[in-house]
Amino acid sequence: METPPPRPSHRRLLAVGSALLSAAALVGAAVFSANAAEAPAVAPLAVPAPPAGFNLVWSDDFTGAAGSRLDSSKWLYDIGTSYPGGAPNWGTGEIERMTDSTANVYQDGAGRLAIKPIRDAAGNWTSGRVETQRTDFQPPAGGKLRIESSIQLPNVTGAQAQGIWPAFWALGAPFRGVYTNWPSVGEIDVMENVNGANQVWGTLHCGVSPGGPCNETTGLGGSRVMGSPSLQQAFHTYAVEWDRGVSPEQLRWYVDGVQYHAVSANQVDATTWANATNHGFFVILNVAIGGGWPGMPTSATASGVPMLVDYVAVYSTAGGTQPTTTTPGNPGGGVDAYGTIQAESPAESGNVTTGGASDTGGGQALTQVGNGGWARYNKVNFGSTAATQFVGRVASGAATGVSGLVEVRLDSRTATPIGSFAIASTGGWQTWKSVPANISGVTGTHDVYLTFTSGQPAAFVSLNWFTFGR
Known part of the structure; x- marks a missing residue:
């Protein structure tokens, strides 16, 4: 599959000129069986024990009953097409409406969270986007933080995946309640994927937009093309480690335990790095439809195929000694x-x-x-x-x-x-x-x-x- 163009940000509003597909054009659209799409090949994992030297800070194993809502002490739902006062279409040109309906976001009764984008008979899309209640995830001085999840991406490829944009990411705490200070507050994309590609992207967004020291709206990103089983056919583990115990400070991206990307503090000026990282973060899971990076869905895009999340975990080491x-x-x-x-x-x-x-x-x-x-x-x-x-x-x-x-x-x-x-x-x-x-x-x-x-x-x-x- 041809590599998609450089990704825009989650916050930047793009001028995307698109019209809703007519109901007549959707009559022949492929609609997948949710049961078939949600049948993973392996049993769910428990939240893994912390890596050596780490402690578990926060986690969710999604052990609720089939069709149940998320634990409200851990998660909040984003609703609609934007944050209050924020950029429309979540700042990216995506076209779905996010809901808290258990048709779109639910625990499957088998230890997994499902986020399912659905197209209705009129061609309108709904999906789900959830955030952690906590906004204080960051490493201690001289220590490390690891944000990790096991995820199976929506199991569709080719024309049936056009416009599907799943993501696992984090935003700087100062964004919440303000919603207009992106990208200076920092965005860490642990995993993004578009259009059913067997490829994972990881990115840091920071500085100003457009352009600036972080090359916005593309950001400071890297990617890895995967083998078999693909990202859509099986669960894979995605993680970012934020290391304050090295000089310069560093972010490192992993898929299935293999590092494929890193960004160090000395790649940007000190003020940009400090503004993007000297605060806590909150974690987000969502499946967007359409937007400036994947492009718009078509009548062939599959409806009702979920992203499945086995667990989300945040680990931290104790603080270390930083240089004077x-x-x-x-x-x-x-x-x-x-x-x-x-x-x-x-x-x-x-x-x-x-x-x-x-x-x-x-x-x-x-x-x-x-x-x-x-x-x-x-x-x-x-x-x-x-x-x-x-x-x-x-x-x-x-x-x-x-x-x-x-x-x-x-x-x-x-x-x-x-x-x-x-x-x-x-x-x-x-x-x-x-x-x-x-x-x-x-x-x-x-x-x-x-x-x-x-x-x-x-x-x-x-x-x-x-x-x-x-």
């Missing part, structure tokens, strides 16, 4: 303790990253810091009257049960803290608030260390700025 980094923001010091000290500009730091902040005044921040992060600010001048308060401007999208301490230390990263405050979720990684804490009285000039301590490996805080008071 020196930044130009505070090399000589001489900072007024009672002014606004920008957290993203320390003289030296470790296990922290910077990214954009939508707080008042905008700018950058230390983003999604976890246990073991630290930053040093040189020669902070407290004067002769003792400072007794510390205020941090923070945000957190940490999951329930994840929290930690922001600690203030003087002149040594291992000195006894002079004060600290606890932080848990503020409602989102861009939901900012000022948190005060009392500190032991401080006078004179000191190097100030902020250290971040938590009993969990997950990130728990972003810090935009801090200041001291009397």
